[in-house]
Amino acid sequence: MKKHHNNPDSCTACTVCIANCPVTAATRKFRGPKMVGPTLERMRLSQDDIEPSLEYCSNCKNCDMSCPSGVPISTLNMLARAKYFKNRKRSLRDWILSHGEKMAKLSAATPGMANFGMKMSRGILKKIGISDKAPLPAYASKSFIKLFKNLKQTSYPDKVVFYPGCFINYNDPQVGMDFVAVMQANKLEVIVEEGFVCCGSPLVVNGFLDEAEENAKQNVQILKKWTDKGYPVITCCTSCGLMLKQEYQELFHIEGVAEYAKQLYDADEFLLDLHDQGRLNTNFGTLNEKYMYHAPCHLRAQGMGLPGVELLALIPGLDVQDADAGCCGISGNYGFKDDKYDISMEIGSGLFKAIKDSGRDTVVSECGTCRLQIGHGANVKTLHPLTLVRKSYEAYHK
Amino acid sequence: MQKTTVVVIGGGATGVGILRDLCMRGVDAILLEQQDLAYGTSSRYHGLLHSGGRYAVKDAEAGKECIEENTILRKIGRHCVEQTEGFFARTHLDDEAFEGKWVEACAKVGIPTIPISVEEALRLEPNLSPKIKSVYRVPDAAIDGFRMVWQNVASARKYGGRVLTYTTVIGIEQSNNQVVGIKVRNTLTGEVSDIACDFIVSAAGSWAGEIAALAGINVNVQPDRGTLIAFNHRITSRIVNRLRPASDGDIFVPHGSITILGTTSASVNKPDDTVPNAKEVVELLNIGEALFEDIRSYRMLRAFAGTRPLYSADPNATGRGASRGFVTLDHAHDGLKGFVSVVGGKFTTYRLMAEKVTDLVCGYLNVKTPCRTAVENLVEDTSPALMAKARLYFPAYGAELAASRLGSEGLEKVIARIQEKPEKRQLLCECENVTMAEVEEAAADSTSYMISDVRRKTRMGMGTCQGAFCTFRSVGAVDANGLSWGKDTNVLFKEFLQGRWKGIRPILWGNVMREMELTRGIYEGTLNINGAIDNEGI
Structure with missing residues (x-):
């Protein structure tokens, strides 16, 4: 190593x-x-x-x-x-923002109540340092894991392992479901391992490094298990992907990360690879639609180009324009903090302006919190690229 | 004509120690230094305040002196000494039989050695080679040569001591076999002047032979060149010595933000033979690898060399064969009264040497005041209130360092500069965390004549970028402050950049090469320094 x-x-x-x-x-x-x-x-x-x-x-x-x-x-x-x-007390605010997974599990029994409670308690959250203006995500009524369990997949000999991550699992499970549909359209069966835990990204940024390392050890063990068998592991969240692949290596001394990282893919990247090998299902239906695209910083940090843009370019009729206007400012939970909210909005202002100037009303981006921030800052709708890929496959059969 | 009782020659550790001791005993004294303070060997060494372990086996007396002086300096010099403690580590290459002899010899002279397991040593210092065989803890400490010299001078000044830098001795005046004065030349202005005095003490280190020769006296000092490497960060937080008979490249010393590896040993003809070369650097790295196996992955900042002033009554003794003890030569025995040379010795025992010499001089002058240099602190502690105030004005990681460099009085002055103009709080040297205000304060000192003088007082330009960014900033600051010595900025640029280049040239590969290309881009490309100098016909 x-x-x-x-x-x-x-x-x-x-x-x-x-x-x-x-x-x-x-x-x-x-x-x-x-x-x-x-x-x-x-x-x-x-x-x-x-x-x-x-x-x-x-x-x-x-x-x-x-x-x-x-x-x-x-x-x-x-x-x-x-x-x-190491020797200082963390604020309640930082604990809450870093433990999205724990918070979600607590709320999982009654997500409706949790969302209602959260709306009611923005004033309380403001008191502990979470901005009352920031675009906090709502909990989905059913987690991705629950939806996935009830989904009947067609079995195929080729399988991929999906790492959903907290945001997709608890806040935006539809992206995960779109991912499964796209894999199925490519004759791939999706495996979801319930042992996966939060990648640790929200923990690391608030200094909960020891907890993040515990999570890393558990995830690494599972990732190794599957990649050793030759299965690719795929993420749809670029921050999870960056953490699992690269930041684990920089932050911790855990054996085997460099090896499994070679088989860890971003979903768009994976599909483009299939395309390069002539194995991608290219039965794309025409989508006469116009979108802006925002490249998340944590995607760019992986040095793989802009696979989402390249992938969407394969869809007939689709017009996707790269905003190319830098960071959106949210950086995970950074922009949720009361004392960082204005900075976060200032950082994103260039991107928001580029989006507004384009006149397009929907922005495509891989990162869940980028999508929240863009929706909030530019007052537009947002999508994950795979949602459009799925839509295009479905349009082909109509 | 200036008059004084005693002239001390040499602005290194021994000289400033003597100046301080004389002044504390009420003797009027002037110190002369041919360059800047601590320009010579006192800053060109590893900065190890020896526990004595290195000398215990071969030279028990030197070992005993070391542990005694080490104990004193850790107390009186706590603003220039970092109490890191030290390891003696035996590697797989070293003779096991020596270890027992060493432990025994240390015990005999009172140097505490505590054996610890290799596992524990690796936990404390994770960069150490896991191949090491055994480790002992000793009370080594790191001492900053620049600060130690400055703090001695600051203390001496309080007692009326005077210091003339860039002043070289060109003649010793005598009448009836008695010293009556000294002839000096200012090396910056060329001006020649006389100082009347009753006594001359030569603490000129490697230059002691040359000084004595001015009086027609032969003092056999053999300059012994030692080359060292400064690394970019603290690869160890403790001093690490190789547990073997003293040899080349077996000492690593952490100093503030850096680590120093030393030393080589080779007899040279000239005391100022201090240009290091790549061959010595590679030799040091090869040896250092036994203690720190990743040594080649650590970035070097520069190499530097100094000359040890080895003295022997036997003109054939050289290198580590010569004694590291010190000798006071009363030249009354050579027929000239009022002239003493102190030769040999080492940094750790500078205070003791100063005490012995001052005792001798005071005997002649009939001064009965006892020596107090072992009990009075070099500089007083900065008060908690002043430190709290400093933290309001200095950037993070800056207040403590600035306080230890400046002392209370200097710290107050720099704070006042920042209070007056808050923008002076910005860092002029980002690598070593030195504010614009501190650089301006150091530049305004009466002993500053070039940017390197400011560097030695502040550590500006001694970090990662080795002057890439702070050179133009400091030249700008000197120019903007209208200082008398700052009129020709081309000369300022050249002096500082060439000084940095001297230590960079022998390590010019890897990251250092990349850094140097950036520096070249800034000064040759963007600022066209060489073109500017040519155009103005300098």
């Missing part, structure tokens, strides 16, 4: 990361990725102190992407945050 040096040695202080940091552009409260990341890392190794602006890093990873020296800058920040919280 490659030893990951989370040390600051590769940084040449070139400041490219500062020029590409959406948070630095939006607020002077953040001293910028170079300073807070690799530069202060040298200081953190030698003395104890508190950098107040560390909390402003959103872990969007635009710094990592722009770094010509391959420094995992945002990961250095997340590790520093974990170190900071």
